[in-house]
Structures are given as C-alpha cells and as structure tokens.
Amino acid sequence: MRNKPIANVNADLLKERKNCSFDIEELTNLIDGGKNQTARRREIENMLLKNMPFDIIPEECLSAKEKYENAVRKSVALNKIGVELVSQVTKAKELSDLTLTLRRVSDAYFREVTPFLLHLGMFIPTILGQCSDEQVAHWLPLAMQLKIIGTYAQTELGHGTFIRGLETTATYDERTEEFVLNSPTLSSSKWWAGGLGKTANHCIVVAQLYTKGECYGTHPFIVQIRDMDTHMPLKGLKVGEIGPRLGFQTADNGFLVFDNFRIPRDSLMMKHAKVLKDGTYVKIARHSKLTYGTMIFVRVLLVSEMAFNLSKAVTIAVRYSAVRRQSELKPNEPEPQVLDYLTQQHKLFISISTVYAFQFTSNWLMKTYHTVQANMKHGNTDALPELHALSSCLKAICTSDCSAAIEQCRFACGGHGYMISSNLPSLYAFTTATRTYEGDYTVLLLQTARFLVKTWEQVELGNAVTPMVAYLARHQNREAWDESPEGIIRAFEAIAAGVYQTESVRSVSFGQSDAIKDVMKQLSDLYLLYWSLERTGDLLTTLKSTLGSYDGRVYERLMEEALKSPLNQEPVNESFHNEPEPQVMDFVSQQHKLFIGIASYYSYSMTALWLWDILTKVTSELGVGKTDRLPESHGRAVFMSVFNSEMEKSVSSLSAPLQAVLRQLVELYLYYWTLEKRGDLLLVLQSTLGSYDGRVYERLMEEALKNPPNKEPVNESFHKYLKPFIQGKL
Ligand SMILES: CC/C=C\C/C=C\C/C=C\C/C=C\C/C=C\C/C=C\CCCCC(=O)SCCNC(=O)CCNC(=O)[C@H](O)C(C)(C)COP(=O)(O)OP(=O)(O)OC[C@H]1O[C@@H](n2cnc3c(N)ncnc32)[C@H](O)[C@@H]1OP(=O)(O)O
Numbered sequence: 001m002r003n004k005p006i007a008n009v010n011a012d013l014l015k016e017r018k019n020c021s022f023d024i025e026e027l028t029n030l031i032d033g034g035k036n037q038t039a040r041r042r043e044i045e046n047m048l049l050k051n052m053p054f055d056i057i058p059e060e061c062l063s064a065k066e067k068y069e070n071a072v073r074k075s076v077a078l079n080k081i082g083v084e085l086v087s088q089v090t091k092a093k094e095l096s097d098l099t100l101t102l103r104r105v106s107d108a109y110f111r112e113v114t115p116f117l118l119h120l121g122m123f124i125p126t127i128l129g130q131c132s133d134e135q136v137a138h139w140l141p142l143a144m145q146l147k148i149i150g151t152y153a154q155t156e157l158g159h160g161t162f163i164r165g166l167e168t169t170a171t172y173d174e175r176t177e178e179f180v181l182n183s184p185t186l187s188s189s190k191w192w193a194g195g196l197g198k199t200a201n202h203c204i205v206v207a208q209l210y211t212k213g214e215c216y217g218t219h220p221f222i223v224q225i226r227d228m229d230t231h232m233p234l235k236g237l238k239v240g241e242i243g244p245r246l247g248f249q250t251a252d253n254g255f256l257v258f259d260n261f262r263i264p265r266d267s268l269m270m271k272h273a274k275v276l277k278d279g280t281y282v283k284i285a286r287h288s289k290l291t292y293g294t295m296i297f298v299r300v301l302l303v304s305e306m307a308f309n310l311s312k313a314v315t316i317a318v319r320y321s322a323v324r325r326q327s328e329l330k331p332n333e334p335e336p337q338v339l340d341y342l343t344q345q346h347k348l349f350i351s352i353s354t355v356y357a358f359q360f361t362s363n364w365l366m367k368t369y370h371t372v373q374a375n376m377k378h379g380n381t382d383a384l385p386e387l388h389a390l391s392s393c394l395k396a397i398c399t400s401d402c403s404a405a406i407e408q409c410r411f412a413c414g415g416h417g418y419m420i421s422s423n424l425p426s427l428y429a430f431t432t433a434t435r436t437y438e439g440d441y442t443v444l445l446l447q448t449a450r451f452l453v454k455t456w457e458q459v460e461l462g463n464a465v466t467p468m469v470a471y472l473a474r475h476q477n478r479e480a481w482d483e484s485p486e487g488i489i490r491a492f493e494a495i496a497a498g499v500y501q502t503e504s505v506r507s508v509s510f511g512q513s514d515a516i517k518d519v520m521k522q523l524s525d526l527y528l529l530y531w532s533l534e535r536t537g538d539l540l541t542t543l544k545s546t547l548g549s550y551d552g553r554v555y556e557r558l559m560e561e562a563l564k565s566p567l568n569q570e571p572v573n574e575s576f577h578n579e580p581e582p583q584v585m586d587f588v589s590q591q592h593k594l595f596i597g598i599a600s601y602y603s604y605s606m607t608a609l610w611l612w613d614i615l616t617k618v619t620s621e622l623g624v625g626k627t628d629r630l631p632e633s634h635g636r637a638v639f640m641s642v643f644n645s646e647m648e649k650s651v652s653s654l655s656a657p658l659q660a661v662l663r664q665l666v667e668l669y670l671y672y673w674t675l676e677k678r679g680d681l682l683l684v685l686q687s688t689l690g691s692y693d694g695r696v697y698e699r700l701m702e703e704a705l706k707n708p709p710n711k712e713p714v715n716e717s718f719h720k721y722l723k724p725f726i727q728g729k730l
C-alpha cells in the first residue's frame with residue numbers, strides 16, 4: 001500500500017509532482033529492490049513511527065551531556081525493536097534487508113550519530129570476519145542481542161593510516177595463558193573508537209602480538225573494558241571521551257590506555273591466526289591482509305551510505321527550491337521558483353544523478369564483495385587485491401564527492417540552509433568525516449594506484465589481467481592514460497562511470513516502464529557528461545614535452561626538468577645513512593593540501609588591504625544595486641593580480657631570504673589557482689594540531705581530559721537505560 005497523501009501540501013510542490021513524467025511508486029520499488037521490499041520497509045517504518053520516542057526539545061538545543069543521554073535513550077528504544085525484529089527473521093537475505101531498513105529509518109530519530117553505530121557497523125562484522133567458528137558461536141549471539149556493547153579500537157593518537165606502525169602491545173604470558181596489553185607511549189593511546197567514551201563494555205583492540213619474544217604484527221583482540229554491573233572501567237585501563245568534534249557528537253568517540261591489562265588467551269580473534277597454550281604462533285590465513293577485512297566491508301558499505309545521505313540532502317534542497325521564490329524576472333509577474341533558474345538546476349541535478357551513480361555502483365560492489373567472500377571461504381584469495389583496490393577508490397571518490405555535493409545542496413538553500421534545523425549542516429558534518437575515517441582519501445587512492453601500477457606491469461609483460469582492468473591493455477597509447485597515479489586513477493574513474501552505466505541500464509532493462517528508463521538514462525548521461533566536462537583539462541592531451549616545445553629550447557628544458565627532480569635537492573640522499581619514518585609533511589600530496597593555504601592567507605591579507613583602500617571609491621562610483629556578484633573567474637583574477645602587485649610593493653624592503661619565500665608564495669598561489677578552483681584558509685589557529693611547540697598528542701589528551709563527560713566515571717544513562725536494557729528489564 002502506498003503512503004497516504006498528506007493534506008496542506010505547498011501548491012508549488014504539488015504542481016512539480018504533477019509534472020513528473022513517470023510513476024513515482026515504480027521508481028520507489030526500483031530503489032527498494034522490489035515491491036515486496038517497499039511494502040516491508042513501510043511496515044517497519046509505520047511500526048517505528050508508532051513506537052519510537054521523538055525529541056521534544058530539538059537535539060541541537062541540548063547540552064553535550066544531554067545530547068548524549070538523549071541519544072542513548074532513543075538508541076535503547078530502537079535497539080529493543082531491532083532485536084525483536086531480528087529474532088523473527090530466518091534467512092540471510094531477510095536479515096540484510098532488515099538491517100538496511102533499520103539503518104535508514106533510524107535516521108528519522110537521530111540528527112547525530114547513535115552511540116551504537118560502531119557496535120552494529122564494525123563490532124559485529126569483525127566478530128563474523130575475524131573469529132574462529134567457536135568464538136563466533138560464543139560472541140555473536142551476545143552481540144546480536146545487545147547483551148554486550150562493543151566498539152572497534154584500532155587507531156591510536158600516533159597512527160591511524162599506517163596500521164603496521166601501531167604501538168599497543170599484546171604480549172603472551174604462557175605461564176598464565178594470558179595476553180598482557182600495554183600502551184607503552186602516549187602516542188600508543190587508542191583514540192577515536194565510537195561508543196568507547198561512555199557506552200561500550202567490550203572493545204576490539206588491534207595490537208602488536210608478541211609471543212616467545214617475537215613480534216608477529218597487528219592482530220585483533222576482543223576485550224572486556226567495563227564491569228558488566230557497575231559499568232566502571234576495569235583496573236589497568238584509562239578510558240574516556242575524546243572531546244567535541246565537527247560531527248559524531250553523540251557517538252562518544254573515546255580513548256583507551258592499557259597498563260599491564262591481562263586478558264585470556266582466547267581473546268585473540270582466531271580465524272586467521274592463533275597462539276597455542278605453549279605460546280606457539282600458528283598462521284591460518286592464506287593472505288597476510290585478511291585481518292584488514294572489516295575495513296574492506298565498511299568501505300563497501302560506505303558507498304551505499306553516501307548514496308543515502310546525498311539522497312536526503314538533495315531531496316531537501318530540491319523540495320525547498322520548488323517552494324522558495326526569489327527575485328524579479330519580469331515586472332508585475334510573480335517571482336520565479338528558484339528551481340527554475342538554470343544555475344540552481346546546475347547545483348542540484350548533478351547531485352541527483354550522483355545518488356543513482358553511487359547506488360547502482362554500490363549494489364554492484366556489494367555483490368562483488370559477497371562473491372569474493374564466498375571464494376575466500378573455499379581458500380581462493382585471488383580476487384582480494386582487486387576488491388581492495390576497488391573498494392578503496394570507490395570509497396575515496398564517493399565520500400569526497402558526496403560531502404562536496406551536500407555543500408552544494410546547502411548553498412542551493414541560501415541562508416536557511418545554514419540552519420541546523422535544515423539538517424544540511426549535520427549531513428555535511430557526518431559525510432565529511434567519511435572522507436577521513438576507514439582510510440583517508442589520498443591514502444586509499446594511492447592504494448588503488450599501487451594495484452594499477454602492478455597491473456600495468458603485467459600488461460606490459462603481456463600477461464592476462466582481470467576484466468575490470470583489461471582496459472589498460474586496450475589503451476596502449478600511454479598519453480591517453482598517462483602513467484602518473486592521478487592519470488591512472490582517472491582511468492579507473494572512467495571504469496567506475498562504466499560500471500554505473502552498465503548497472504543502471506541492466507537494472508532498468510526489465511519490468512520498468514519507458515518513462516523510468518528515459519529518466520534513468522538521462523541521469524546516467526548527466527553524470528558522465530558532467531564529469532567529462534569537469535575533467536576536460538585531464539582528458540585533453542597537451543604536449544607536456546621537453547623535446548617538443550614551441551621555442552625549441554630542448555636542452556635548456558631537459559636540464560631545467562632534471563634540476564627539479566627531488567633527488568637533486570640534496571647532495572647525499574638520507575637513505576645513504578638510514579631509512580627514517582617519514583613525517584606526513586614529507587608527502588607531496590600533504591604539502592599540496594597545506595601550502596596553498598599559506599599562500600592564500602597572504603593573498604587574502606594583501607587583497608583585503610587593497611580592497612579597503614578602494615572600497616569607498618567603488619561603492620560611491622557603482623552605487624547600491626549595481627554590485628552584482630562578479631563571476632568567480634573575475635574574482636580570482638583580482639586576487640591574483642592584486643596579490644602579485646601588492647606583494648611586490650611590500651617586499652622590497654625585506655631581507656632577501658624572506659623576499660624569496662614570499663615570492664614563492666605568490667607563484668604558488670597563481671600556479672595553484674590556474675589548476676584548481678578552491679582552497680581552504682585557516683585564519684585563526686586555536687588548534688590542538690597546529691600549536692607552535694608541536695605538542696600535538698599531549699594537547700589532544702589534555703583537552704580530552706578537560707571534557708565534561710570525563711568528570712563522572714559512569715554516565716547516569718547507564719543506570720537509567722543501558723543496564724535495564726542489557727538485563728532485559730526495560
Ligand atoms: C540504532 C541504529 C539502528 C540500526 C542501525 C543498523 C545498522 C547499522 C549498520 C551499518 C551502518 C552503516 C554504515 C556505516 C558503518 C560503519 C561505519 C561507522 C563508523 C565508522 C567509524 C570509523 C571506523 C574507523 O575508521 S576504523 C579504522 C580504519 N582505519 C583505516 O582504514 C586505516 C587505513 N589504512 C590501511 O588500510 C592500511 O594500513 C594501508 C592499506 C594504508 C597500508 O597497509 P600496509 O602498510 O599494511 O600495506 P602496504 O605495505 O601499503 O601494502 C601491502 C600489501 O597489502 C595490500 N593491502 C593493503 N590493505 C589491504 C586489504 N585491506 N586487503 C587486501 N590487501 C590489502 C596492498 O595492496 C599491498 O599489496 P601488494 O601486492 O604488496 O601491492
């Protein structure tokens with residue numbers, strides 16, 4: 001049954017809906033995966049609507065502590081219904097449909113993230129992916145029925161990306177048949193795990209495994225961290241909340257420090273490796289990276305998460321654009337709906353097509369994931385590297401595009417889009433975090449590049465490669481897909497676009513009406529066209545050649561290029577002496593992110609001074625009403641020329657080294673903006689990360705300890721909601 005029509009709908013919205021060229025219900029069924037799934041989703045939605053407590057005071061008006069307690073209250077109510085529904089399903093497919101529906105409907109109740117997200121999103125999947133059959137039989141029912149509440153603590157203050165660099169140790173003591181967990185340094189403190197700060201009583205801890213004096217690398221352990229009755233942290237642990245953040249405010253992200261904390265031998269999750277009673281290490285896995293499995297799973301999930309979050313943002317923005325009227329086009333005629341402006345459509349329509357691109361690609365990626373998992377059950381890990389490369393680049397691209405598109409949706413709603421009540425700021429805060437967590441954007445693209453370079457080598461050797469990357473063999477013309485990581489990634493993006501096109505065509509080829517097919521085709525074309533225009537510069541081959549330049553300065557250019565090589569910047573490379581761990585500042589990709597900020601700061605300062613001087617003159621000359629917004633390119637040109645000339649004037653009295661640095665900044669700014677469209681500027685530091693003394697980890701911990709939730713060891717919501725829930729008394 002369809003949802004009932006709602007009375008008092010805005011006339012403009014009704015008019016737009018009447019103009020729709022296809023049956024909306026048909027599209028709804030397509031998105032849900034069929035009529036039955038739509039009906040089931042509505043059944044669950046209606047049941048939740050009847051039984052779930054809504055907020056009386058908007059979440060955003062509560063204090064941090066109240067927000068958390070409110071989130072626990074609502075989560076416990078939702079979990080109660082969830083556990084009940086889960087107990088009724090028998091088939092794996094029904095369970096995954098139900099989980100998806102619960103996940104989506106739960107967003108109706110939380111502006112922020114539930115403290116149980118990590119329990120559902122990572123703790124349970126890690127039990128399934130990393131425990132032996134025996135361990136699964138013990139832990140899974142407890143976790144599914146929420147008799148225990150877990151999280152996933154991998155990241156430390158000092159390391160997130162580089163998992164092999166984690167410092168937490170788990171040393172096997174064969175006398176007592178226990179592992180001893182320790183945090184040997186401040187930077188080894190576990191940091192970030194969602195739900196760890198106040199909610200969880202169990203935690204998956206990733207630590208370096210030592211036995212018989214040897215280190216076997218990082219392994220996952222399942223560890224109880226709080227007393228099941230009092231919820232007090234167990235002896236030997238320091239645990240708390242890490243402090244306010246951009247989003248995830250009710251996810252009580254936490255820290256955890258171990259001091260000779262003992263756990264039983266079977267706390268090691270033993271699907272891929274085990275330690276025998278006598279301390280012998282036994283490797284079971286056929287692939288060394290199988291312990292990274294949960295990350296792959298969540299990266300795959302995130303593609304669909306991004307489709308969902310962007311669909312919400314663009315629905316908000318399109319509806320509002322139909323309702324909002326602004327400006328006068330023709331005298332004495334009503335102001336147009338802002339949706340009718342082509343520039344507004346430009347902001348919104350690409351987001352609509354992006355939602356479909358993400359959703360279709362996500363359906364395909366999830367199927368691929370399950371196929372690879374099924375093969376791995378039979379010992380075949382051949383497809384794992386490609387799955388890792390695919391999930392890495394699709395996660396990176398879709399999380400990045402999604403948060404940028406949500407910002408566009410916010411811009412499309414003008415001032416009102418800035419209100420928390422519009423939900424756009426919260427959607428942005430949630431999705432922008434996804435670009436970082438579960439693998440930073442750049443790092444994951446580099447992982448994909450690594451796979452592609454290896455594949456390229458196979459192509460060069462004439463060896464067979466998988467169908468997904470067979471295009472590398474087809475494109476023998478190197479200029480089309482240059483060999484740089486960026487060039488290869490672009491080629492890979494083209495493949496992602498290809499997946500979208502074939503998947504969308506495949507999904508709508510049966511059953512669906514011509515009207516739906518037309519719309520889906522238009523959306524698919526829009527997505528492909530948009531990205532080919534966005535990347536025009538990349539798709540056009542320029543000569544880029546020291547040999548073929550117009551002026552024929554062949555030898556000069558060869559020498560200039562040679563001198564630019566990083567290897568020539570120092571007479572003796574430091575690897576001659578040793579091989580130090582790089583600072584992230586050493587990565588060119590990191591410098592790319594930071595240095596333009598410095599250059600922009602100077603550009604803005606200089607231009608601001610200049611602007612101030614001419615402000616009065618300009619406004620009196622132009623008059624009010626004639627100061628239309630200048631096109632972006634003109635604005636940038638002004639910044640560039642003013643920066644260039646003003647900087648030149650003001651540096652002449654400075655010392656030569658400082659002049660040289662400032663001139664480099666001008667050059668960087670001009671160069672960067674010929675390549676890029678935007679940059680960031682941090683004007684006031686006020687930052688734990690950017691302090692002059694570089695005491696980053698100390699400051700993060702100091703701030704976390706000041707955090708009000710850490711003033712009480714157990715939050716009162718434990719007694720009020722969590723404990724009665726866990727004990728089945730609620
Ligand atoms: C109440 C609510 C009700 C209902 C709700 C219902 C349901 C909710 C359910 C779901 C929610 C929905 C969605 C969200 C779900 C969960 C998410 C929520 C929150 C998450 C919060 C965030 C959690 C985290 O961030 S956890 C920490 C994640 N950390 C990372 O991702 C670290 C990134 N770093 C790495 O992955 C690696 O270190 C590295 C890959 C960068 C480098 O590793 P390493 O140094 O070991 O490798 P290399 O030397 O570079 O490479 C060696 C070879 O290994 C290959 N490789 C690397 N990784 C893998 C892999 N994973 N698999 C396979 N192979 C891999 C690599 O390619 C190299 O191969 P080669 O052959 O040698 O080239």
Ligand SMILES: Cc1cc2nc3c(=O)[nH]c(=O)nc-3n(C[C@H](O)[C@H](O)[C@H](O)COP(=O)(O)OP(=O)(O)OC[C@H]3O[C@@H](n4cnc5c(N)ncnc54)[C@H](O)[C@@H]3O)c2cc1C
Pocket residue numbers: 118152153154155158159160161162191192193194248253433436437438439440441442443446584587589590593
């Ligand atoms: C909201 C949120 C929730 C989180 N929840 C959890 C959780 O529940 N459990 C958990 O364990 N973790 C969690 N995390 C941590 C998250 O997984 C890490 O922050 C993430 O993996 C990035 O690692 P990092 O912080 O070490 O970044 P860094 O690696 O320090 O990145 C800093 C910069 O260095 C660059 N860089 C680093 N290495 C390289 C390289 N090799 N080449 C080029 N550039 C490089 C990056 O691109 C980036 O620009 C969460 C994080 C957030 C923001």
